[in-house]
Each structure stands twice: as C-alpha cells, then as structure tokens.
Amino acid sequence: MSTTTTPDDPFTPQPPHVSPLAEGLTxxxxxxxxxxxxxxxxxxxxxxxxxxxGFYQPYxxxxxxxxxxxxxxxxxxxxxxxxxxxxxxxxERVREHYGFHAEYPVAxxxxxxxxxxxxxxxxxxxxxxxxxxxxxxxxxxxLRHMMTHALARAVTDGAPVxxxxxxxxxxxxxxxxxxxxxxxxxxxxxxGGPGGFELRTPPTGRVVPADPSRLxxxxxxxxxxxxxxxxxxxxxxxxxxxxxxxxxxxxxWSTWNRSMRAAIHVRADGRIGGIVWWTxxxxxxxxxxxxxxxxxxxxxxxxxELWRYLASLDLADQVRATTAVExxxxxxxxxxxxxxxxRIKDVLWIRVLxxxxxxxxxxxxxxxxxxxxxxxxxxxxxxxxxxxxxAGVAQVSSSQSPTTPQHISLDxxxxxxxxxxxxxxxxxxxxxxxxxxxxxxxAALSATVDLKDRPFCATHF
Ligand SMILES: CC(C)(COP(=O)(O)OP(=O)(O)OC[C@H]1O[C@@H](n2cnc3c(N)ncnc32)[C@H](O)[C@@H]1OP(=O)(O)O)[C@@H](O)C(=O)NCCC(=O)NCCS
Numbered sequence: 001m002s003t004t005t006t007p008d009d010p011f012t013p014q015p016p017h018v019s020p021l022a023e024g025l026t027x028x029x030x031x032x033x034x035x036x037x038x039x040x041x042x043x044x045x046x047x048x049x050x051x052x053x054g055f056y057q058p059y060x061x062x063x064x065x066x067x068x069x070x071x072x073x074x075x076x077x078x079x080x081x082x083x084x085x086x087x088x089x090x091x092e093r094v095r096e097h098y099g100f101h102a103e104y105p106v107a108x109x110x111x112x113x114x115x116x117x118x119x120x121x122x123x124x125x126x127x128x129x130x131x132x133x134x135x136x137x138x139x140x141x142x143l144r145h146m147m148t149h150a151l152a153r154a155v156t157d158g159a160p161v162x163x164x165x166x167x168x169x170x171x172x173x174x175x176x177x178x179x180x181x182x183x184x185x186x187x188x189x190x191x192g193g194p195g196g197f198e199l200r201t202p203p204t205g206r207v208v209p210a211d212p213s214r215l216x217x218x219x220x221x222x223x224x225x226x227x228x229x230x231x232x233x234x235x236x237x238x239x240x241x242x243x244x245x246x247x248x249x250x251x252x253w254s255t256w257n258r259s260m261r262a263a264i265h266v267r268a269d270g271r272i273g274g275i276v277w278w279t280x281x282x283x284x285x286x287x288x289x290x291x292x293x294x295x296x297x298x299x300x301x302x303x304x305e306l307w308r309y310l311a312s313l314d315l316a317d318q319v320r321a322t323t324a325v326e327x328x329x330x331x332x333x334x335x336x337x338x339x340x341x342x343r344i345k346d347v348l349w350i351r352v353l354x355x356x357x358x359x360x361x362x363x364x365x366x367x368x369x370x371x372x373x374x375x376x377x378x379x380x381x382x383x384x385x386x387x388x389x390x391a392g393v394a395q396v397s398s399s400q401s402p403t404t405p406q407h408i409s410l411d412x413x414x415x416x417x418x419x420x421x422x423x424x425x426x427x428x429x430x431x432x433x434x435x436x437x438x439x440x441x442x443a444a445l446s447a448t449v450d451l452k453d454r455p456f457c458a459t460h461f
Contacts, residue, residue, distance in 0.1 A: 011385075011398035013354045015152035016378040019144045024087050025106070025137075027145065029080045032073035040069040043103050047081050048073065050100075051108040054132020055167075064253035071239035071248060077112035077129075080149065081105030082142055106134040109146040111154075112237075116163060116350075118420065119231035119363025119451070120392070126150075126159040126353075127234065129461045147175050148378070151353070155380060160357035161419070163234065164349050165460050172349055176378055178416030179423075180350035181232040181455040184325045185343040190310065191287065191317035197338035199308050204301060205273060207309040210262040212246035215275065218264065219244050222275050225298030231363060232348060232420045232455025240459070244277055244294060260293065263309055265302040273302025276310060278319075287317035295321065296458070304332050324456035348457040350416040355381050356396045362419060364389045368448030370406035371399075374415060381412055389448055406445060408436045421451030 021027055032044040039062070040048065048068050049060050060068060073079075083105050087095065110130035115122035128150065133142045154162050163180075166172055188197050210218075219241060227233045242248035249257040259279045267273040274297030281289040290313055297303035307329045310319045323329075330339035352358045355374060369388045376382040386403045388395045408425070410418075414433045417423050425446050428434045436442075 011354070011356045011383060013155045013380050014382075015155040016148045016380055018152050019141060019148045021082065021142065021145045022140050024084060025082055025140075025142070026085050027080060027082050027149065029078060031076055032069065032079055034066070034069050034074070038066045038070055038074075040065055040073065043081075044069065044073060044079070046101070046103040047079055047105055047108055050081070050105045050134070051110075051130045051132055054108060054130075054134065060253065067248060067253050067255070071242050071250070072110075072130075072237070075112065075238055077110045078153075079130075080109040080146060082107035082133075082137075082146065084137075106137045107142045107146060108132045109150060111150055111162075113159065114235040114237075115227075116161065116235075117227060117231050117233040118361045119455075121361040122228075122235075123160060123358070123361045125234065126154040126157070126162040127461050128162060128164040131164075143171070151175070151351070151378065151380065155353055158354075160352070160354040160361070162351040162353060164351075165347055166349055169346065172351075173413050174377070175351065176376060176380070176412040176416065177349040177351040178413040178419075179346040179348075180416055180420045181346075181348040181422050181457040182325050182344050183322050183347045183456065184327065184341045185345065186321050186323055186327075187340045187342055188307075188311070188319040188321070189317070189338040189340070190290075190313065190319050195335060195338060197307070197311040197319075198334045199304060199311075199332050200334055201304060201332055203305065203308060205265055205267040205305055207263050207265050207305060210264045210275065212244065212257075212260045212262045212277065215245055215262060216241060218272055218275060219296075221272060222296045222298060226296045226458070229298065230456055230458070231451075231453075232422075232457045234348065234457055234459040234461070236459050237461060240294075244275075263306070265297065265305045265309070267302060273298055274306050276306040278310065278313075280316065281320075285318075288315060289318045289320060290316040292319060292321035294458070295323070300328055303327075304329060307332075324454070326454045326456075347460070348420075348455075350419050352412060352415050352419065353380055355383070355385055355415065356398065358419065359385070359387055359396045360394050362394060363421065363451060364392055364394060364448055365450050365452070366447045367391065368406075368444055369404055370408065370445055370448065371402040371404050372415075373402065373407070373409040374412060375409070376412040378412075405437070405439050406441060408434050408440065408445065410434045418449065420455035421453075422455055424450045426450070 116125040246260040
C-alpha cells in the first residue's frame with residue numbers, strides 16, 4: 001500500500017452537479033410568507049396544499065392553511081417548488097381549463113437547520129422535509145433535480161450533514177443517505193395480572209395529571225434535557241409544541257385536540273423529570289388501548305416511572321408506543337413478554353456532507369487510528385481520510401492515499417449508517433459494505449468506531 005501522502009490537506013466538500021429539470025418545467029425557491037393575520041400568501045398556500053396532497057392528505061381549507069402555516073412554515077424554512085411552464089398544446093389547454101393555477105407546484109421540497117445530538121456535540125444539520133412529486137410528473141428526474149439543487153446549497157452553506165425521515169426505504173440510498181437511527185413500535189400488555197407490565201423497581205417521585213394546554217414551559221425544560229442526553233436526537237420544529245399543548249389537532253388541522261391527555265413525573269428532588277402524552281383509542285378496540293403520542297424524560301428513572309403510570313391506567317389493557325430500540329423498560333419489567341416489539345423501523349437517515357467536521361464531532365468507543373477511503377457517487381465527500389482519536393476526540397485529515405495499515409473502504413451511505421453508532425463496523429463488513437486488506441485488525445477498529453448503545457431520534461420531520 002502506498003504511503004505517499006499529503007497530510008493535513010484542507011478538505012473542501014464539492015457541491016454536486018445540479019441535475020437539470022426536463023424541458024417545460026421550472027424550479028423556484030422562496031421563503032414562505034403570510035399576512036398579519038397569519039394567512040399565507042398565494043405561493044405559500046399553493047405550496048402547502050400541493051405538499052399535503054402529495055402525502056394523500058385532503059385539500060386544505062383556508063382555515064387549515066393558516067394552521068399549517070403556523071406549524072410548518074412560520075419558522076422560515078427554505079421552500080422549493082417545481083412548476084410546469086410549457087407543454088404540448090392539448091395538455092396546456094386542459095391544464096388551463098381544468099388544472100390548478102400557475103402557482104400550484106407539481107413538486108415540493110423544504111429544508112431547514114436544527115441540531116443533531118452526535119453523542120458529544122449538538123451538530124448543525126440540514127433537515128429535509130415535504131418531498132413530493134405529483135404522480136403525473138414522476139420518474140422524470142424531478143427528485144434528482146431537487147436533491148442535487150438542495151445538497152449543492154447545503155454544501156455551499158457549510159452544513160456538515162443532511163438528514164431526513166423517509167416514507168419509503170428505496171429512494172434515498174442513491175443520494176448518499178444511510179439509515180442512522182431506528183425506532184421500535186411496541187405493544188405493552190397493561191391488563192394486570194401475571195401477563196401484565198409491572199416494574200421490578202420501587203416507585204420514586206410522583207406522577208400527576210397535567211393540563212396539556214398549560215405545558216409549554218415544562219415541555220421546553222424536559223425537551224432540553226432529553227435532546228442533550230440522547231445521541232441521535234434532532235431538535236424539534238414548532239409543530240411539536242402546538243401538538244403537545246393540544247392547541248393543534250394535526251390529524252384534522254383543527255384547533256384543540258380534546259382527546260389529548262398528559263401526565264408529569266415529579267422527581268424525588270421536586271424537579272420535573274418527564275412528561276407523557278396519550279390518547280384513548282376508543283371503546284371499539286380489542287383489547288382496549290391507549291396510544292402514547294409522546295414520552296420525554298430527562299433520565300431513565302423518570303422514563304420508567306411514566307411507564308409505571310401508563311401501565312396503571314384503568315380501563316385500558318394495552319399501550320402502544322414508539323420508543324428506542326434499546327428501551328430499558330422491558331428489562332425493568334417482571335414479565336419481559338408483557339413488552340412486545342411489533343416493528344423496528346428506520347427513522348433517521350444521515351447524509352454526510354463534510355466528513356472532516358462530521359467525524360470530528362462524532363462520539364468514539366476508544367482511542368485509535370484508522371484511515372478510510374470514501375466513495376461518493378455525487379462527488380461531494382469522496383476522498384481518503386485519516387481519523388486519529390485521542391482522549392475521545394478525533395482529529396481528521398484528508399490525504400492522497402491511506403496513512404495507516406488500519407485502512408477501510410466504504411461508500412458515503414454506509415458512513416451515514418455508522419455515524420451515530422446504530423450499526424457496527426463488523427456488521428457492515430459482514431454485509432459486504434466495508435472492505436479492507438487482510439492485515440486489518442477488526443477488533444481494534446470496532447473498539448474505536450463502535451458504540452455501546454444505540455441512538456434514538458424522537459423527532460419526525
Ligand atoms: C418518491 C418521489 C419523490 C420520487 O420522485 P421522482 O421525481 O419520480 O424521482 P426521480 O425521477 O428524480 O428519480 C430519481 C431516482 O430515484 C428512483 N426512485 C424514485 N422514486 C422511487 C421509489 N419510490 N422507490 C425507489 N426508487 C425510486 C428513480 O428510479 C431514480 O433513480 P435513478 O436516478 O438512479 O435512475 C415521488 O415518487 C413521490 O412524490 N412519492 C410520494 C411522496 C413520497 O414518497 N415522498 C418522499 C417523502 S420522504
């Protein structure tokens with residue numbers, strides 16, 4: 001292996017080539033806007049309606065529009081729409097007579113910046129959302145255009161990583177996004193008796209019922225604690241506060257979710273330790289069920305106590321929730337079968353844009369050194385990088401060729417999956433996604449790169 005290197009080369013991510021739109025289409029970026037009463041302007045209104053329809057939601061009324069604006073657009077995300085400008089005369093005629101007006105996009109995209117908890121840092125991340133392409137315009141390269149346009153902007157803006165949550169698993173790998181955190185969907189037997197969920201640990205503190213509409217300050221406090229302690233957590237958009245204070249019913253975009261219930265765990269030291277939000281699924285379900293809408297805690301004790309409370313709810317024999325893959329609650333239960341995982345699903349996809357910044361902000365298992373050859377089909381982050389971890393902090397430099405025999409090769413999608421420690425280097429090796437020479441000390445590499453627990457992201461966007 002060659003050792004001719006140029007160490008400490010400054011690395012600059014390369015904006016990708018922006019894939020052009022097909023003839024007859026044009027793209028337009030804008031910042032959403034509304035009047036003093038919160039009614040969105042025509043471009044924002046059409047964008048919001050097209051986006052909701054792209055996810056098969058109903059056509060929004062004007063009243064619903066102002067709520068969608070408040071929840072999703074008032075914090076000023078960047079919006080990008082694709083609009084038809086010219087087509088065959090017959091299609092143009094039909095579109096003019098029967099189609100939506102000219103400001104109604106056939107494809108939507110939005111992004112904004114929030115922090116990602118890497119385990120040691122709150123790293124700025126470019127979050128992608130609202131990606132839709134109208135069925136009549138699919139498979140003509142619109143998504144590829146919007147993606148390359150957006151990632152070029154993200155690179156120019158200096159974002160070290162981009163992230164998204166995906167409705168389908170087959171779309172985003174080709175653009176360098178890897179599954180970085182997963183969540184567990186669980187059904188918990190709360191019917192009581194030997195089959196039911198019951199904690200081994202004695203109770204600590206008290207759980208008190210709360211009026212969701214008064215929770216805003218408590219949410220901010222608990223969220224701050226949760227976000228800072230949870231690797232993989234992504235800071236939340238305003239819509240979460242609207243939802244958790246029951247001011248907004250996101251299923252119908254109406255005001256007040258009158259079914260929302262909440263309870264707070266007051267710790268033994270008197271501080272607020274966590275909040276759970278839940279709704280009853282109705283009397284027709286068998287078994288009668290409660291759905292956890294959110295559960296946030298500043299530590300595992302409060303997390304457990306909120307589960308104790310959920311299990312104690314009368315007239316409900318089952319609780320459904322979405323939680324961390326490694327939630328300790330089933331290990332705290334006397335009967336582990338009272339906790340049934342019904343599905344493990346990817347939640348957060350990461351696309352590394354600047355491997356130097358991203359890896360220097362990553363958590364590591366132990367100190368060590370290795371180099372990696374990174375391939376990136378979009379050309380943003382390709383290169384050879386040396387990672388030297390000392391006292392838990394990585395120094396990363398780029399070079400012409402590997403600087404150590406501890407050298408691996410992988411693609412950018414795999415780096416996204418390794419980033420938060422959701423998967424081990426050994427598993428990706430066994431999956432054929434990391435290759436190395438025969439001399440590689442896999443145990444040493446795993447000790448440095450792999451982390452002891454799994455990340456969790458409680459934010460969907
Ligand atoms: C998914 C969606 C955005 C794709 O848009 P599109 O404009 O048809 O995509 P493009 O024509 O640019 O295709 C880009 C690439 O992705 C592939 N692709 C597109 N949709 C795909 C899908 N659903 N599954 C797998 N691959 C897909 C294309 O084959 C193409 O591959 P290639 O460039 O390697 O040849 C669009 O189908 C859509 O709006 N779906 C409903 C809403 C949705 O799922 N949004 C995603 C939210 S996370």
